[in-house]
Amino acid sequence: MSAPHVPKVAGIDPAVPAPAHNSAAKPSKTPAGTEGGPPVPPAQDVRPVDQLAVVQDRLAGWISDLTTLHELTERLARTDSLDNALHELVHAGAALVGARRGMIVLEPADGRGPDTTVGLGLGQADIGTIETIPRSAASYGRILDGLPQEDAGSPDRLEVAHPDLRNEPDLDPRHREVAARLGYAASYAVPLATDADGRLGAAVWLYDEPTEPVERQRHLVGLYTRYAAEHLARHLDLTRARSTVETIREELLPSRLPRLTGVRLAVRHRTGPGGGGDWYDALPLPEGALGLAVGGVTGSGPSAVAAMGRLRASLRAYAVMEGEDPVAVLSDLELLLRLTEPARSATALFAYCEGRTLLMAGAGHCPPLIVGDRRTEFVETSLSAPLGMLSCWEAPSVEFEVEPGETLLLYSDGLLHRTGEPMDRAFARLHAAAASVPRSVRDDPEAVADHVLHTVLPDGRATADGPEDVVLLAVRFD
Structure with missing residues (x-):
């Protein structure tokens, strides 16, 4: 079978044959004895x-x-x-x-x-x-x-x-x-x-x-x-x-969430391409209590991930020692940050849960959101500066109760920033997403987290790479 003609592609033409070389013109010659006769034609030339x-x-x-x-x-x-x-x-x-x-x-x-x-x-x-x-x-x-x-x-x-x-x-x-x-x-x-x-x-x-x-x-x-x-x-x-930064980061975060009687947890975590410093934690504490934490350090890349790992590990230690006093936990964390990371600041929120009673303190972090059949509302917390911003951090704690069947949502500010809207409108979008969770799935924290995440960040923005990390921790109280 003969080869077919190769399809023509823009800018790619068949090879051009090499040009013929010119021959020097030769003078006309007259054969001997034919003076004045017609000349012999010269060789064919390329003009x-x-x-x-x-x-x-x-x-x-x-x-x-x-x-x-x-x-x-x-x-x-x-x-x-x-x-x-x-x-x-x-x-x-x-x-x-x-x-x-x-x-x-x-x-x-x-x-x-x-x-x-x-x-x-x-x-x-x-x-x-x-x-x-x-x-x-x-x-x-x-x-x-x-x-x-x-x-x-x-x-x-x-x-x-x-x-x-x-x-x-x-x-x-x-x-x-x-x-x-x-x-x-x-x-x-x-x-x-x-x-x-x-x-x-x-x-x-x-x-x-x-x-x-x-x-x-x-x-x-x-x-x-x-x-x-x-x-x-x-x-x-x-x-x-x-991939290396992501692997290190994942290893620094909980490999699995704890299982406690009367509490079910689910988390959704998205990392920006630079590998930011947002974290979450849920750890069992003495006497059947539960510690919940979300936070984030400034910056991105490996240094922010390393700082996040150090702060999260330190917060765990402080929570075990004095978790029933969230203000003391964050005060110790703030002192450590100023001594070891003087050029860096961080936001953090820590809640001590005993049954359905929560005692919580926050340092420049977004307030949690309670989602239930009869209410969808933000927890009122006092305004406070992030850790490392002031010479001495201090803020009062807040105590509140959740009803059976309600879900507490803790999240990072990256969830709000990824909407691309002003913060007041981003908070309103989050509230509307939580209020619209179908009643048929409200008893499943996994379904609640998915619904809120994909409603706040539609059109694939929940899974696509973005400049901000996203943490969404859903805590269901039975």
């Missing part, structure tokens, strides 16, 4: 105007290629996550080589992950089918496992091309079977690598008919993937750093 047209066409092609590469790299540079960068790469590469389908296999050589596969025109089932090909026979597997130079195409460019999978004699039978099942007849694969990080993965594009990219397309996709690999490496470093 200068034709030569100039060929050069202009070639320059126009180069300019078009550079424009296309510039546009594609600009689009790639605007991607804000590793997943978006991978999707942009597989789309742009398909356009450059004239393919309709493809996949990117991300598998960093250092073994630190993340390992993932992104497809274009391929569903998860299709990708799973391709992964059943023995790794040594799959083009991406050969690249990831270290392609021998003699099998890698030209010395300066690693690539694996299968122009006609149906008729390739040495092809693994499983590879041919998968190609026939998924309906592709040719493939072209290149590595994704940088000098500093080594191989990050491989890109594979699939053709519906036997074909392969022409030299010009190979050159363009080579230039593009070299830039793309550097961009992926930067996203990979950022993703790993965020």
